[in-house]
Amino acid sequence: MPRKRQIMRNPNNYGTIKKLSGNRRRPYMVGVNPRINSKGTYSYDILGYYEDRTEAMIALAEYNKSPIDLSKSGLSFSQVFEMYFEDKFIHSKKKLSESSKNAARTAYKHCHPLYNKKFDSIRHRDLQNLVDDIQLKRASIENIVLHIKGMYAFAMREDIVQKNHAEFLQISAPDDEEHGRRFNDDDIEKLWENTKIPFVRIILVYIYTGWRAQELSSMKKDKVNLEEMTMTGGSKTAAGKDRIIPIHPRIQLFVLEMYNAPGTYMIPAMRKGDTFLSYTKLRDLFTSTLEKVGVTEKYTLHDCRHTFGSMLDDAQTPPVIRNLLMGHSGKDLDEKVYIHKTVDQLREAIEKLP
Numbered sequence: 482m483p484r485k486r487q488i489m490r491n492p493n494n495y496g497t498i499k500k501l502s503g504n505r506r507r508p509y510m511v512g513v514n515p516r517i518n519s520k521g522t523y524s525y526d527i528l529g530y531y532e533d534r535t536e537a538m539i540a541l542a543e544y545n546k547s548p549i550d551l552s553k554s555g556l557s558f559s560q561v562f563e564m565y566f567e568d569k570f571i572h573s574k575k576k577l578s579e580s581s582k583n584a585a586r587t588a589y590k591h592c593h594p595l596y597n598k599k600f601d602s603i604r605h606r607d608l609q610n611l612v613d614d615i616q617l618k619r620a621s622i623e624n625i626v627l628h629i630k631g632m633y634a635f636a637m638r639e640d641i642v643q644k645n646h647a648e649f650l651q652i653s654a655p656d657d658e659e660h661g662r663r664f665n666d667d668d669i670e671k672l673w674e675n676t677k678i679p680f681v682r683i684i685l686v687y688i689y690t691g692w693r694a695q696e697l698s699s700m701k702k703d704k705v706n707l708e709e710m711t712m713t714g715g716s717k718t719a720a721g722k723d724r725i726i727p728i729h730p731r732i733q734l735f736v737l738e739m740y741n742a743p744g745t746y747m748i749p750a751m752r753k754g755d756t757f758l759s760y761t762k763l764r765d766l767f768t769s770t771l772e773k774v775g776v777t778e779k780y781t782l783h784d785c786r787h788t789f790g791s792m793l794d795d796a797q798t799p800p801v802i803r804n805l806l807m808g809h810s811g812k813d814l815d816e817k818v819y820i821h822k823t824v825d826q827l828r829e830a831i832e833k834l835p
Contacts, residue, residue, distance in 0.1 A: 495545055496513040496544065498541060511540055514526045557598065561636055584624055601642050626647075629647045662784045663788045664688065669788075692726070700746065750762070793807070
């Protein structure tokens with residue numbers, strides 16, 4: 482007669498799994514932190530309730546691998562946001578601007594469907610549904626996702642959750658950065674006529690490279706290859722990161738000047754400390770410089786990038802090359818497949834710009 486198979490016992494203080502009576506959707510209760518109570522029996526902290534024994538065993542094993550503070554398990558999304566906000570903006574040694582605080586609060590306002598949900602009960606699908614339902618421009622949705630991911634990084638650090646359910650959030654909203662105003666030819670000519678003004682030269686670098694505002698300002702000089710005359714950088718999307726921009730001959734001296742200036746960054750902050758110029762200062766310099774040279778149109782820094790894209794179109798740049806230079810993902814199936822383009826091919830497209 483075959484011997485009855487024995488179930489291996491868990492180590493002491495490992496925790497327990499109990500199947501509760503009745504018709505329950507999640508009948509398997511997992512208890513941890515065993516202790517003897519006043520009645521002489523064991524009491525446990527409830528880790529959670531699960532649909533089957535396998536799911537319960539996995540949860541118990543994960544808890545023992547990386548225990549969490551169960552006193553924080555009942556915290557709501559709103560409570561975790563307030564803790565995250567205080568940690569990031571109030572108690573941090575790094576002083577952040579009021580606009581950064583306002584951006585975080587604005588992001589939180591769009592998370593209202595999750596306000597009262599227990600943070601440790603929220604799953605990836607809950608977060609993805611929230612993001613998918615937000616009817617805003619992509620840039621605004623990116624800000625919301627940024628702070629949700631920040632909340633999860635904080636929650637992981639503070640043992641509020643064991644898993645980062647925000648890690649793989651995706652944004653389906655189309656990139657709205659194509660919208661903008663192109664610098665007209667007369668205004669570009671005014672810039673070329675006033676290159677003795679230092680920031681005019683920087684504006685022209687923006688127009689002839691297509692970098693986003695802080696992609697260029699925060700670029701470290703080791704990303705500039707003076708031998709190949711290229712710049713490597715980018716942010717925001719997978720397609721936009723680490724893209725190579727050959728330096729147009731008309732702005733090479735301007736880039737060299739930026740490279741040889743003191744500091745680590747291409748556009749350093751105008752104060753002590755080795756850091757880059759903030760977006761606010763960048764925007765103010767941009768506006769005042771355009772006024773100084775007699776440009777009356779109300780352009781934005783982003784319009785430099787829009788102008789770059791428009792000039793590529795004028796030069797009949799092939800879509801694959803244009804996407805590589807702009808840091809965009811291809812819309813057609815064959816463009817989504819990685820196609821290696823040499824620097825010479827990119828340079829050929831750049832040098833067709835006026």
